[in-house]
Structures are given as C-alpha cells and as structure tokens.
Amino acid sequence: MAFNKAPNIIGLRVLNDNVIWLWVKDKSVVVIDPSVHEPVIKYIDENNLYLKTILQTHHHSDHIGGTKCLIKRWPNVNVIASSKEKKRIPFQNISVEDGETLNILGAEVKIIEVLGHTSSHIAFFLKGKNPVLFIGDTLFSGGCGRIFEGTYRQMYSSLERIKSLPKNTLIYCAHEYTKSNLLWALNLKPKDQDIKNKLSEVKKKLSLNELTIPFSLDEEMKINLFLRAKNLEEFTFLRANKDLWV
Numbered sequence: 001m002a003f004n005k006a007p008n009i010i011g012l013r014v015l016n017d018n019v020i021w022l023w024v025k026d027k028s029v030v031v032i033d034p035s036v037h038e039p040v041i042k043y044i045d046e047n048n049l050y051l052k053t054i055l056q057t058h059h060h061s062d063h064i065g066g067t068k069c070l071i072k073r074w075p076n077v078n079v080i081a082s083s084k085e086k087k088r089i090p091f092q093n094i095s096v097e098d099g100e101t102l103n104i105l106g107a108e109v110k111i112i113e114v115l116g117h118t119s120s121h122i123a124f125f126l127k128g129k130n131p132v133l134f135i136g137d138t139l140f141s142g143g144c145g146r147i148f149e150g151t152y153r154q155m156y157s158s159l160e161r162i163k164s165l166p167k168n169t170l171i172y173c174a175h176e177y178t179k180s181n182l183l184w185a186l187n188l189k190p191k192d193q194d195i196k197n198k199l200s201e202v203k204k205k206l207s208l209n210e211l212t213i214p215f216s217l218d219e220e221m222k223i224n225l226f227l228r229a230k231n232l233e234e235f236t237f238l239r240a241n242k243d244l245w246v
C-alpha cells in the first residue's frame with residue numbers, strides 16, 4: 001500500500017551533529033537511529049504519543065545508543081535492523097534483508113542494503129507520491145559516509161542504488177554535515193555555481209538555526225561530488241581526498 005500524503009517527520013538535534021528523526025502518524029511514532037533516549041522520550045511524552053517502532057540503519061553507537069532505554073520504556077516496541085547484525089544490534093526483534101518490504105504506519109517501506117560505511121548498513125525507503133529515504137550514514141548532503149568496513153566499490157554501488165530512486169525522494173541522513181561538506185567540494189571545484197548557491201542557502205538556514213536536512217535526490221545530484229562521480233576511479237579519488245579534509 002503506497003501512501004499519498006507526505007509523512008510527518010520531525011528532527012531532534014542531539015550530541016554534536018546527530019539528528020534523530022521521528023516519523024509521526026496519529027499517535028504512533030517511528031524513531032530512526034536513536035543515538036540517545038532522553039529527547040525522544042521527552043518529545044513523545046510532551047505530545048502524548050506512543051513509540052511503536054525503532055529503525056536501525058547500522059550498529060554505530062551514535063545510532064543505537066538510546067535504543068535500550070527506549071525498549072525499557074516501551075517494552076512492546078518493534079526494533080527493525082539488518083539480519084546480519086544480530087550480534088552488534090542484539091535487541092532487534094524484526095530482522096530484515098535487502099529487498100524486503102514491510103508495512104509501517106500504513107506505508108510500504110522497502111529495505112535497501114547500502115554497504116560501504118559498515119558491512120551491513122541498510123536504508124529504509126518509504127514508497128509513494130512523496131517518497132522518503134532514511135539513509136543513516138551512507139549519504140550526507142554534499143558528502144557521503146566514511147568507508148569503515150566496506151570497500152570503495154561497495155560504497156560507489158550503494159550511491160548508484162540511491163541515484164536510481166525517484167528524483168523527488170526526500171533524503172533524511174543522520175548528521176548535519178552539510179556546510180563542511182560543501183566547503184570541501186568548493187575547495188575542489190571553486191567555480192561551481194550550483195555548489196556556491198547551495199552553500200549560501202545552507203549558511204542562511206544555519207544562521208536561522210534551521211536544519212539543512214532533508215534534501216531532495218534531484219537537487220543533491222547537482223551539488224554532491226560523490227553522486228556526480230562518473231566512475232569508481234573518480235569516486236575513489238574523491239573519498240580519499242575527503243578523508244584527509246577535516
């Protein structure tokens with residue numbers, strides 16, 4: 001079943017630059033990668049909601065750190081994670097694999113494996129007229145995740161998979177890294193007008209204390225050098241270059 005209305009998704013800024021996403025429908029909440037629990041519980045309580053499901057994109061502590069305490073508070077919560085991560089995400093009670101489709105809050109959600117950042121990273125794709133992708137640490141606005149456990153080839157293929165999704169897909173990543181990613185990109189492509197425009201737009205949002213996420217796939221393909229890379233060789237050069245940029 002596809003849904004037509006754009007989902008109601010709220011971002012909670014936590015730690016240095018993490019964003020926890022809450023997808024809310026009626027009184028039910030789905031939380032994506034809860035790095036911490038307090039702000040999630042606070043938001044849910046203040047709005048008289050109920051935590052139904054936790055989606056885990058990968059095992060890093062700044063994505064699963066709050067999960068245990070959320071389970072304590074809502075013992076019946078569904079915790080959805082990759083079946084390959086039963087050891088590192090031990091509290092999962094719904095284990096999923098690439099290509100599987102689930103019904104969550106009345107929406108059809110497809111599991112897309114996006115390897116590279118870790119050896120089992122998954123993304124959650126909400127189908128419909130207003131598609132949404134919860135991408136964790138695989139793609140950021142202006143950047144992509146570091147390759148910790150996978151290979152350059154895997155990460156390149158993961159980005160190719162993302163590029164094949166509908167162009168109006170709204171992408172929700174787990175970190176607010178946009179400005180520093182664009183500064184890096186502009187350093188490599190100082191004359192690129194699309195990146196320049198995006199940077200000034202991002203600076204404006206940040207000065208108003210707004211998030212620069214989500215972003216549309218459409219727009220991102222114009223300004224993200226990793227998505228613009230024409231082949232594995234170019235991608236590898238960019239990723240290695242970015243690793244040295246702090």
Ligand SMILES: [Zn+2]
Pocket residue numbers: 058060117137
């Ligand atoms: Zn990570």
